[in-house]
Amino acid sequence: MAKKTKSSMEDKMARQYLILVLPGFLIFTVGLIIPLLLSLRYSLTDWDGMATEKIFVGLKNYVKLFQDKEFLDSWWFTIKFTVGNTLIQNIAALLFAVALDSGIKAKKIYRTVFFVPCLISAVIVGFIWLKMFSNVLPAMNDWLGTNFNFLLFGDAKTVLGGLLIANNWQWIGYWMLIYLAGLQSVPSELYEAAKVDGAGAIKRFFNVTIPMLAPAITICVVGITTGSLKVYDLLVSSTKGGPGRASTSVIYKTYTTAINGRQYGYGSAMTVTLVIALLAVALIQVKGLKSKEVQA
Amino acid sequence: MKKKIVSSLLAAVMVSSMLAGCGQSNDAGSAPADAAGEAPAQEQSNETEAEAETEAPAAEEAGEEVTLTVLAGQSTTDAGIEDMIDEALAEKYPNITLEWECVDWGNDFQPKMQQYLQSGLPDIMIGKAQDVATYAPQGVLAEIDSTYLDRGLDAARENVTIDGKTYGMVYNALYQGVYYNKDMFAENGWEVPKTMDDLQAIIDDCNAKGIKPFASHMVDTWSIGNVTMQFMMNDVFNNTPDWGDQFREGKVSFADSEEMKTAYEYNKLIFDNTYPDTFSTEQTDCDAKMVMGEAAMKVSGSWSIQNFLDIDESFNFGIFPFPNQTGDSKLIFEPNITIMTSAQTEHQDAVNQVLDVLTSDKELAVEIYDYTKTASMLKDVSPTFENPSQADIDQYAADGNIVDVTLGNNQLVWGGFQEENAKDIAAWLQGQESFEDALAASDGRVDASSAN
Numbered sequence: 001m002a003k004k005t006k007s008s009m010e011d012k013m014a015r016q017y018l019i020l021v022l023p024g025f026l027i028f029t030v031g032l033i034i035p036l037l038l039s040l041r042y043s044l045t046d047w048d049g050m051a052t053e054k055i056f057v058g059l060k061n062y063v064k065l066f067q068d069k070e071f072l073d074s075w076w077f078t079i080k081f082t083v084g085n086t087l088i089q090n091i092a093a094l095l096f097a098v099a100l101d102s103g104i105k106a107k108k109i110y111r112t113v114f115f116v117p118c119l120i121s122a123v124i125v126g127f128i129w130l131k132m133f134s135n136v137l138p139a140m141n142d143w144l145g146t147n148f149n150f151l152l153f154g155d156a157k158t159v160l161g162g163l164l165i166a167n168n169w170q171w172i173g174y175w176m177l178i179y180l181a182g183l184q185s186v187p188s189e190l191y192e193a194a195k196v197d198g199a200g201a202i203k204r205f206f207n208v209t210i211p212m213l214a215p216a217i218t219i220c221v222v223g224i225t226t227g228s229l230k231v232y233d234l235l236v237s238s239t240k241g242g243p244g245r246a247s248t249s250v251i252y253k254t255y256t257t258a259i260n261g262r263q264y265g266y267g268s269a270m271t272v273t274l275v276i277a278l279l280a281v282a283l284i285q286v287k288g289l290k291s292k293e294v295q296a
Numbered sequence: 297m298k299k300k301i302v303s304s305l306l307a308a309v310m311v312s313s314m315l316a317g318c319g320q321s322n323d324a325g326s327a328p329a330d331a332a333g334e335a336p337a338q339e340q341s342n343e344t345e346a347e348a349e350t351e352a353p354a355a356e357e358a359g360e361e362v363t364l365t366v367l368a369g370q371s372t373t374d375a376g377i378e379d380m381i382d383e384a385l386a387e388k389y390p391n392i393t394l395e396w397e398c399v400d401w402g403n404d405f406q407p408k409m410q411q412y413l414q415s416g417l418p419d420i421m422i423g424k425a426q427d428v429a430t431y432a433p434q435g436v437l438a439e440i441d442s443t444y445l446d447r448g449l450d451a452a453r454e455n456v457t458i459d460g461k462t463y464g465m466v467y468n469a470l471y472q473g474v475y476y477n478k479d480m481f482a483e484n485g486w487e488v489p490k491t492m493d494d495l496q497a498i499i500d501d502c503n504a505k506g507i508k509p510f511a512s513h514m515v516d517t518w519s520i521g522n523v524t525m526q527f528m529m530n531d532v533f534n535n536t537p538d539w540g541d542q543f544r545e546g547k548v549s550f551a552d553s554e555e556m557k558t559a560y561e562y563n564k565l566i567f568d569n570t571y572p573d574t575f576s577t578e579q580t581d582c583d584a585k586m587v588m589g590e591a592a593m594k595v596s597g598s599w600s601i602q603n604f605l606d607i608d609e610s611f612n613f614g615i616f617p618f619p620n621q622t623g624d625s626k627l628i629f630e631p632n633i634t635i636m637t638s639a640q641t642e643h644q645d646a647v648n649q650v651l652d653v654l655t656s657d658k659e660l661a662v663e664i665y666d667y668t669k670t671a672s673m674l675k676d677v678s679p680t681f682e683n684p685s686q687a688d689i690d691q692y693a694a695d696g697n698i699v700d701v702t703l704g705n706n707q708l709v710w711g712g713f714q715e716e717n718a719k720d721i722a723a724w725l726q727g728q729e730s731f732e733d734a735l736a737a738s739d740g741r742v743d744a745s746s747a748n
């Protein structure tokens with residue numbers, strides 16, 4: 001009898017959990033799973049995005065992908081952009097956070113100044129830096145009588161640097177706040193104990209701060225990496241993937257191929273590979289970084 | 297057990313979503329025809345039109361409020377004309393409201409159309425003449441009534457007519473060629489060049505005198521694509537109008553065609569004789585430099601006139617076609633604003649009333665032409681703005697030396713082909729790829745060279 005009561009209680013709980021999960025599950029399914037499955041389906045066709053006919057072509061689009069130099073180049077640009085962002089944003093955000101956590105004056109002002117750019121749309125950020133590099137900074141050159149090359153978006157060799165400046169300017173403040181929150185949750189006793197054991201500032205940073213910040217590092221690294229792999233809107237308003245194709249990211253290439261180029265099936269194959277890559281990168285990073293996390 | 301329930305539910309949703317996807321596309325495709333079924337779809341659309349005509353007048357004539365959706369793919373010069381049209385429409389047909397969706401033609405018109413082909417087209421679409429060749433074969437455009445077409449110039453009809461049916465009402469036109477500073481040409485004793493040798497002599501003299509021969513803004517890939525089509529028109533399509541068809545049949549290629557190679561190489565001529573920061577110079581800055589006498593010429597189109605005259609209304613400029621190898625190049629004419637209507641509209645009468653306002657309201661037409669600084673494609677309507685290059689245009693027209701670029705744009709489409717080729721040309725100019733690679737890349741995207 002007691003067993004039966006326990007079982008019916010469990011069923012009731014299961015139903016309640018299911019009801020609670022259902023809204024999120026439906027939104028997730030409609031917004032993410034269905035489009036993903038449709039992409040998978042279209043990627044096996046030669047659909048142009050307009051015709052009613054969708055001829056099944058098997059894995060032809062996927063085979064073509066690996067022979068498509070433009071697609072591979074777009075991956076190479078995306079990887080460079082991602083690595084650059086992940087390194088610069090993490091290091092700079094952590095250093096700024098440590099500086100603001102050290103009790104310097106006017107830290108609220110600094111915090112606001114660093115954070116404000118991330119409130120601006122990436123499209124606007126693209127416009128801002130396009131104008132900065134094309135008009136404002138060259139005008140300052142004229143004014144100061146200097147001869148720095150600020151035309152970073154206008155040359156295939158420098159466009160990556162220009163985009164890294166724009167993207168880091170926007171996002172460092174955001175990640176800085178996450179590190180700052182992590183720093184403020186580190187118990188002061190740990191620092192005191194380390195001090196008693198004779199650890200200097202650098203040793204305390206690497207042996208106390210960094211291990212205690214591991215959860216924040218996981219969030220920042222995964223967030224910056226996946227965000228950079230998906231870069232699109234910044235490019236639309238600044239370089240439009242150029243000069244030539246020097247700043248064409250995978251998403252940008254996918255969009256121009258599927259929509260402008262009327263190769264919806266082939267573009268869908270690009271999307272599927274990107275999703276797989278994103279999942280793989282996030283999984284590896286989360287697994288790797290989680291193993292290094294410690295609890296206070 | 298719980299896992300089983302959740303996984304069963306997930307599987308069911310996934311399967312149903314796949315089926316929903318199949319169903320959706322079939323529904324969307326039931327009205328427009330595929331290539332094989334073009335005729336039945338057209339019949340169906342005509343039936344719908346007929347139904348609309350029998351049902352709509354009663355309601356619309358009674359002054360019932362009608363809202364028509366309009367997708368306007370605009371050129372840089374066009375932004376703002378929607379307000380003028382709204383105002384004119386409100387005077388004559390106050391019961392009709394236009395719900396505008398204005399997008400950039402180059403970047404966003406095709407994606408929007410692609411989206412609407414799945415969900416249902418707006419009542420009215422404003423694009424370019426070349427769009428007719430892309431969308432009419434899908435069976436989604438309605439034939440334009442001859443009442444309105446007859447108010448336009450005959451020259452505009454040819455490239456918007458398919459199988460004897462006209463699907464676009466061309467409203468204005470742009471001219472493309474080399475804009476030149478007339479005063480600078482006169483001061484230096486330069487004549488309008490007819491051959492490449494003539495042009496080279498001017499370039500050499502410019503360089504000797506410290507004048508930039510060409511103003512350009514290669515930061516805009518569309519600009520590279522545009523000038524390349526100008527070169528192709530005069531060196532390729534004027535001699536071989538079906539070059540694109542031959543290309544798709546494998547008879548000619550970019551890598552093997554001397555004319556096509558020459559057309560690509562002209563980009564290098566411009567690049568070597570323009571500002572070193574052309575890949576960072578925006579159109580407005582470029583046009584300003586031209587007006588301020590920093591450059592002698594600019595390969596462009598009528599869209600530059602708006603900037604020229606905004607910067608200096610007394611700027612004295614003319615236009616000539618970019619010389620070709622045979623010395624017989626023609627000035628390029630591009631039908632621009634082209635009004636298309638949906639075959640599935642439920643308000644055909646109201647759509648016709650909008651066409652009526654656009655084609656009969658001469659005051660509105662002049663206002664639009666003066667604002668966009670473009671040429672009229674309506675009979676007995678001429679813009680009143682002072683266009684210093686008009687005398688040149690009139691002369692080329694009188695000599696029969698004008699060619700419609702829609703021919704080239706239909707042979708080799710813009711989206712997915714010309715614009716991608718322009719990126720390769722930019723990469724070649726920047727030393728990121730070889731000339732041969734740029735040509736090979738164009739050959740490689742042969743499948744994307746045609747709209748259908």
